[in-house]
Amino acid sequence: MECPARLCGLWALLLCAGGGGGGGGAAPTETQPPVTNLSVSVENLCTVIWTWNPPEGASSNCSLWYFSHFGDKQDKKIAPETRRSIEVPLNERICLQVGSQCSTNESEKPSILVEKCISPPEGDPESAVTELQCIWHNLSYMKCSWLPGRNTSPDTNYTLYYWHRSLEKIHQCENIFREGQYFGCSFDLTKVKDSSFEQHSVQIMVKDNAGKIKPSFNIVPLTSRVKPDPPHIKNLSFHNDDLYVQWENPQNFISRCLFYEVEVNNSQTETHNVFYVQEAKCENPEFERNVENTSCFMVPGVLPDTLNTVRIRVKTNKLCYEDDKLWSNWSQEMSIGKKRNSTLYITMLLIVPVIVAGAIIVLLLYLKRLKIIIFPPIPDPGKIFKEMFGDQNDDTLHWKKYDIYEKQTKEETDSVVLIENLKKASQ
Secondary structure (H helix, E strand, O other): OOOOOOEOHHHHHHHHOOOOOOOOOOOOOOOOOOOEEEEEEEEOOOEEEEEEEOOOOOOOOOOOEEEEEEHHHEEEEEEOOOEEEEEOOOOOOEEEEEEEEOOOOOOOOOOOOEEEEEOOOOOOHHHOOEEEEEEEEOOOEEEEEEEOOOOOOOOOOEEEEEEOOOOOOOEEOOEEEEEOOEEEEEEEOOOOOOOOHHHOEEEEEEEEOOOOOOOEEEEEEOOOOEEOOOOEEEEEEEEOOEEEEEEEOOOOOOHHHEEEEEEEEEOOOOOEEEEEEOOOOOOOOOOOOOOOOEEEEEEOOOOOOOOEEEEEEEEEOOOOOOOOOOOOOOOOOEEEOOOOOHHHHHHHHHHHHHHHHHHHHHHHHHHHHHHHHHOOOOOOHHHHHHHHHOOOOHHHHHHHHHHHHHHHHHHHHHHHHHHHHHHHHHO
């Protein structure tokens, strides 16, 4: 006799021992026989389905119910259906145990439990991608990213597949990109006007085209990992010494589902104030009333005669979503108050250093002249004595030789003139 798939406990022992003949005795009358033909299959990407048939030889007086749970007795369930499914990433082995009983009382002992498991796709675990995560941006498109596995070629061509209940079939993501060490892909996923749309998750699988890496799976609940677009500031105004800020919320969101952070920077006092806003409401006669999808907040204690710069960011709250950790990017800044004259500031920035440098130069020249007046230079006695007693350097000797030569020439000339004069007189 062939044993059913992985029967557990006493019933498996009886059936597999040889047909129930004189070996083990009869099973207790209060215990129902086990279910039959337990099988498992996968639909879409990560929907695992178990099906089974009612037990053979069940009591006609018994209204059959089926007790089931996953490994380690998780997610216990008692139901009349002969089917159970779960959305789970197929990155690890998962098993389901099923038994039959005659009531919904969990304390009643069920039949022998039959177990059926499903294993993840084959492949080297070190080749599978890591840190696979997805973010739903502004309820309009989803962006997933991952890191390559350790045993992966650098030229691996990745492919991402995704499925959601609103889609007719499994889709392939076409917009593969790379940002630093991370690979990623983004695809359109716009929220539709269906109350059950966000109750279902997006199933993700990443593998390579050549089939050399082990596929990786992820389940992305649409009630988490939601990142709104930044808001748009519409108006700033002062009223009764308070600053009123009005902005437009990101599309696809309503105010009660968002949490805000308003940042105000004052250029004069260099203060940086951050306000956390859970309910954005205010009364300002200057703002438009009944404007759809707008919010307002009053910032107290802001100086109206200085330049104030405001920016805002938002995130989802737990009133509408499970996750409240993903802030949007900051909005574009808007300023109000007196602005500094930038032209005058730049002109002064250029002129002041020139004036200071000129003043320093004039001061140095004045101080040098003043020093000469107060402390006149003292003559060098050595030069005076040299002029009085002569200097035996080359220049002085040269002039002395020149004086002697000139004197001798003059005496010779005088002698010749005297002789000539005597000659004329004797004639």
